[in-house]
Amino acid sequence: MAHVMRILFLMEDLCYGGTQRQMLELAGRLDRSRFAPVMLTLTGPTDLDDLARQAGIEVHTLGHDRRLAPLFFARVGAALRRLRPDVLVPCTALPNIWGRIWGRALGLPVLGTVRGGGGPRRQHERFLWRLAQHIVCNSEALREVLRGLGVPSDRLSYVPNGVDTDMFRAPVTPVSARPPLLLCVARLAGDKDHPTLLRAFARVLERHPDAMLRLVGDGPEEGRLRQWAAAHPAGKRVEFVPGRPDVREEYAQARLFVLSSVREGQPNVLLEAMRSAHGPVVPALRSAMEEIGPIRGASFSYCQYSSRYDKWKAGIVENAFDPTMGGGALTDLGVYCVHMLVMLLGQPRAISAHADFLPGSIDAMGDLTARYPGFNASLTYSKIHESSCPCEVAGENGTIQFGPVGAPRWARWKKRGEEWKTIGLAICDKDMYYEIEDFIAMVRGELDPAPWRHWSGMAAKLLDEARSQAGIDYRPHAPRPEETRDFV
16 A cells, blocks of 8 residues: 655644645645645644644644744644654744754655745745755745745745635626725735735725725734724724635625735735636637638627616716726726727727717717728727627628627627527636636746737727727816717
8 A cells, every 4th residue: 555645734823814725725635645634833723723624634733822832943843753744844934944943853854835025034044945855935036036045946946826716706796886895805914014005095085085995814913903993084994804714705895906015925815816818719719700701890899787877877976987986988898899809800000989978977988990901890888878789700701799798608600691600619617717727827838928918918009099089088077068968
């Protein structure tokens, strides 16, 4: 029978935090026919101990409460002798210092870890890297710092953080339809620099008094942060929410994610907050375009009646209809049409853009005509009426239709005089999957990011030109005569 290796993760604690979550994910997913995960903390039981045990991880503690155990640095050695691991993996500063020292003393192989921008200094890597057989860091910047401290390349690996794509899926409610809630998910610790975030939020309230800031997390700075909130008027708009393993609901409610860390390695929360912009749709449509002959016309539409429009008509101005928040039709909905345009058809020779404004307010709807050699493409977008028109690309020999433009779920094509045929898009319900897959491939050098960079550059250029032509400047203004006439 093959030997099952005991992998011991030495942790300062199992409180809610990025490192703790990543190590739980890693330990919980180890092949149990080859590895037996064990966790030893320098404190007593904390937030994630039960979750670790539910994942089949053996958990041991040196203390009895959330504080570091007395003389923990001496007790680590006795615990390691008792638990007899085959490999020691220390995580965060104190475990990396004392775990490496005891690992060398006991003859244990040590896989050191460096996470977060301040890790090399706190863990005294200039001196202690030699006590680890190998070191893993979670950002390319950290890898370069460690190389600069003398760590040989063959004893150093960069492994980016992972995201559970079964858990983190794009929310249904569009960002523009959510309340003005700013969300920060982070341990309430010094490196996260919440005081700077609170001061910045106080300035935000000067222009947007309806904004809210929600701090999700626990940590040693909580008392000081609550004192600030109690002493400042902005504190009335700050919510403190205890940390927990599943924060998907928080992401789904927030309009903006904020993080004010002094330093980071590769923060999990930024990856989880991203919306997928990758997938099989564009390649499938471009392949079908080869079958319909020279392109002679195209149209892309995104017209969606906003629930905030009724409130605007009643005199209640929410962010989606506030010009200072950039909530107009072009940037809220037209951007999807513009991106699809450049991804399928490339950069046009010229554009002509128009907008219809609500009195003294945002561009409520607009249109854009893009000129290509031999054809035009038309874009329409609106926040004040619905449209079920599909997107269409027409060629001399056939036609393609698909929709919706923001996240196509169906597509079909037909040759002239023939029946419609379905285009198989093979869309995965887990929206973040494609982004994470492409991101990993780019990090490994297996995928060139140039196409996405090129598309983004073209789209940004077109949006800037469209805003200029249509007179969209995101500043409040007195109602113009044509606005009053058009929207009585």
